[in-house]
Amino acid sequence: MELFKWLNDQLLRMDWLAWLVRVLLEDGFGLDMTSRIGASLHFFIYDVIKIFILLAVLIFSISWVQSYFPPERTRRILGGMSGFKAKLTGALLGTITPFCSCSSIPLFIGFTSSGLPLGVTFAFLISSPLVDLASVILLASIFNWSIAIAYVLIGLVLAVLGGTLIGRAKMERYVEAFVMHNPVLDIPQAELTRRDRAEFAWAQVSDIFRRVWLYVLIGVGIGAAIHNWIPADWIEALLGQDNWWSVPLATLVGVPMYADIFGTLPIAEALVAKGIGLGTALAFMMAVTALSLPSLIMLKKVVKAPLLALFFGIVAVGIVLIGYLFNAFTYLFI
């Protein structure tokens, strides 16, 4: 247990890095860590480096796993299942396919035209941006393991329930006609060598890095500002746990934002440190990652308004409920 704690503190929370940045700022620049500037610089430098290290390591390993599950294979696996099992598997497969909203449309079309039920496709679509393995490790690094695991479980529940409800609603007629009846391509896929997988994983890392580095800097910047410059009672007044509307407000603010979980976590971290509810912070994070204007606009091209509204409604309500749940049971996690 001691060893696990040590590994956790050094590898995941990177206590060595916090120490190193502090020494650098104190001895190198003579900054006082209790001053505002010192503390926010420390937060910024430490968090940026930590997130970039974790991002590189995590994306690499996840892409390695992902190289075993190209969309064509995912579709084959899901095609052989039905009912609850198919939705659960869809949600689980969603966790190992971190895709950006740009690839969700071909996936949606590919899944639907091969005859996968809408419920299964949406279980996959909800879980995919919301829960991925990288976010789990990052949550464990910034908060702790029980929060990370609870987040995954509840994200999967939301995906399966959301998928089931959408499946029940019989909304097939609200899918644009051109989505159906496309050929299902089944070309044999070349067996990948270890080198292919490493190359693929490395390409993913650089690809995602280029896409998110700015969001990470902005996210950590906002986090550092919240952490040291915005008075706690302002945040408390706006998003405090006593206000019933704090969770819906956090969700509403999160929706139009388009960022990646890597950029959102430092904001959530700073908010929680300022005393807002864990559930409120998680609701904000989930709203940013699972629902964003660009991905909704993309989806609008393949589904008609009623189905889009149902998808949005279910996910938004789900996020709010999860926020309240986490707020009510925070004492179990911290």
Added chain:
Amino acid sequence: MIIKILGSGCKKCITLSENTQAALANLGREAQVIKVTDFAEIAAHGVMSTPALAIDDKVVSVGKVLTVGEVEKLLNA
């Protein structure tokens, strides 16, 4: 011969298109290379992961930036 590069216009698709041009030049073959970026048309080919390569409307590769050598092999197949 008509060769289609299917993809949303990302960097990978551009690389694939360049590699295809190089492969054609190496083999001394002529072909019309078309970039397909409209996702409805991409989907109509049954493609889920881009970039994909289609030779005379037959999809021969998906989700991979093929090297020049790999495209040559496919052209000769």
